[in-house]
Amino acid sequence: MVQDELLGAIRSQARSDPVERALLERIVHRDRTAFEALYRQYYRRLTRFLDRLIRQPDVIEEVLNDVMFAVWSRASTYNQESRVSTWIFAIAYRQALKRLRDQGAPFEELPDQDDIPEDRGGGPEALAMHRQSAERLLAAMETLPVEQRTVVELTYFHGLAYPEIAKIMDCPNDTVKTRMFHARRKLRQMLE
Numbered sequence: 001m002v003q004d005e006l007l008g009a010i011r012s013q014a015r016s017d018p019v020e021r022a023l024l025e026r027i028v029h030r031d032r033t034a035f036e037a038l039y040r041q042y043y044r045r046l047t048r049f050l051d052r053l054i055r056q057p058d059v060i061e062e063v064l065n066d067v068m069f070a071v072w073s074r075a076s077t078y079n080q081e082s083r084v085s086t087w088i089f090a091i092a093y094r095q096a097l098k099r100l101r102d103q104g105a106p107f108e109e110l111p112d113q114d115d116i117p118e119d120r121g122g123g124p125e126a127l128a129m130h131r132q133s134a135e136r137l138l139a140a141m142e143t144l145p146v147e148q149r150t151v152v153e154l155t156y157f158h159g160l161a162y163p164e165i166a167k168i169m170d171c172p173n174d175t176v177k178t179r180m181f182h183a184r185r186k187l188r189q190m191l192e
Contacts, residue, residue, distance in 0.1 A: 021084055049089065052149065062099075067095050070091045093150060097146070100146060140190040148179045
């Protein structure tokens with residue numbers, strides 16, 4: 001089920017990129033309607049992404065606004081070498097890291113129930129077991145260093161490929177692979 005959702009998200013992203021590029025071009029010319037449309041399109045995805053990185057609900061909205069202000073003010077710097085989503089997530093990642101550096105160690109909290117995928121069948125026992133497993137996985141992810149957590153988040157929750165993640169995180173593709181390797185190993189150890 002999760003795999004179907006990821007494939008759907010990837011297909012949706014591929015279709016939306018020309019629309020997003022057109023919106024960015026209009027934003028370059030200070031079209032507020034285009035900016036509002038892009039904001040609405042990214043609000044939920046960025047909120048979830050930032051929530052998993054920052055884990056401070058009162059700060060997420062501020063960082064999200066910083067991200068969207070950067071999109072508004074730097075739309076003309078988008079060079080079309082990557083997808084619009086890659087460019088925006090790169091801005092979000094850098095803003096989140098900046099905030100984490102400014103505040104010191106990130107605040108730890110348990111995942112929200114809304115972030116736990118629902119089971120489509122199997123009765124109440126199966127649903128309870130699935131939720132418990134999902135809670136354990138999300139809690140284990142919280143213990144990962146921010147770079148590893150980001151790679152896992154962008155790969156499995158946003159359906160991005162390693163080359164896109166490398167652009168977002170401004171690091172070599174092999175570094176992304178190494179971070180994923182270590183993240184998977186740590187998660188496996190914690191969940192056994």
